[in-house]
Amino acid sequence: MFAHSWIGIHHYVSDSGIAWEPLKMIEFRGHSPSIYREAGVWYLLYEKHEGFWPLSRRKRFRRDERIAASRIEIRSSTDLLTWGDPRLLLDSRSILFAGDYIPKPRISRPQLFHVDGTYRLYFGASHLDLDDTMQRVSRYFSYAEADEIGGPYTLGNGGSPLMVPQPDNPACNLATGGVRIIPLSDGFAAFQCGVWWNPVEGRSGATLTVMSSVDGIVWNPCSQKPILPPADTGWASRYIMSCDVHYKNDEKCWYCYFSANGRKPNRRFAYYESLGLLLGHTAASRRRESPGEW
Numbered sequence: 001m002f003a004h005s006w007i008g009i010h011h012y013v014s015d016s017g018i019a020w021e022p023l024k025m026i027e028f029r030g031h032s033p034s035i036y037r038e039a040g041v042w043y044l045l046y047e048k049h050e051g052f053w054p055l056s057r058r059k060r061f062r063r064d065e066r067i068a069a070s071r072i073e074i075r076s077s078t079d080l081l082t083w084g085d086p087r088l089l090l091d092s093r094s095i096l097f098a099g100d101y102i103p104k105p106r107i108s109r110p111q112l113f114h115v116d117g118t119y120r121l122y123f124g125a126s127h128l129d130l131d132d133t134m135q136r137v138s139r140y141f142s143y144a145e146a147d148e149i150g151g152p153y154t155l156g157n158g159g160s161p162l163m164v165p166q167p168d169n170p171a172c173n174l175a176t177g178g179v180r181i182i183p184l185s186d187g188f189a190a191f192q193c194g195v196w197w198n199p200v201e202g203r204s205g206a207t208l209t210v211m212s213s214v215d216g217i218v219w220n221p222c223s224q225k226p227i228l229p230p231a232d233t234g235w236a237s238r239y240i241m242s243c244d245v246h247y248k249n250d251e252k253c254w255y256c257y258f259s260a261n262g263r264k265p266n267r268r269f270a271y272y273e274s275l276g277l278l279l280g281h282t283a284a285s286r287r288r289e290s291p292g293e294w
Contacts, residue, residue, distance in 0.1 A: 002033040178242035206239040236260035254280035
């Protein structure tokens, strides 16, 4: 497992998929890692930025104004232990909508797939700081394509975002949030942590829902009901932030690892983020590769 903290990307190992042990740090200041494998080579993709601009002692800035533009990098390995040098895949400064409503453009949460002879790189773009909690979430979701794994990559969807907030969608009326794409035998599934505002309760939130697509470009909801809303209390009671999904053959079960945050006990403004596990079984009417029920 590869996951990030505020320091960078960490490598964890497990014999069961349940209990995990830290192995080492992979990439300082790396964020949102994902893995792609081809011809016996593992590729680690992640977001990277150069940290914060220096602050003078007399003037303080919002963190948006201090952070540098981000980019997507890739590193390769044949054993998941020794990694090659980083290579640039995509720079946020080359994408117009990556800078929407923020001082520095940002791209995040990269995922790579080989689709119909082309490499397709999905990513989040721009971000939104929620007014009620200042939680940072991805504003858009889009993709770029290339003939070679190392690029150059060209924006898809006519240069516009693939997914945007939908004001009339109660599950995604503020931001697209984190989106994880899963290839299936008959198309694709997308696990989306859509970000919403509830006017009745007067608060924002993020829940996990599932969408399906034949081509990975046009998406339709699988159900109006989310598979994982925030809990009422505890470590996952604030936002469902991101996830990754894998099928475990020997158990005939889907493992959905997700990150979520909640308020620390007896601390009004202190929040912490943790990783959880959601299990899903295959519906009898669908093939094994279907996400099924949760």
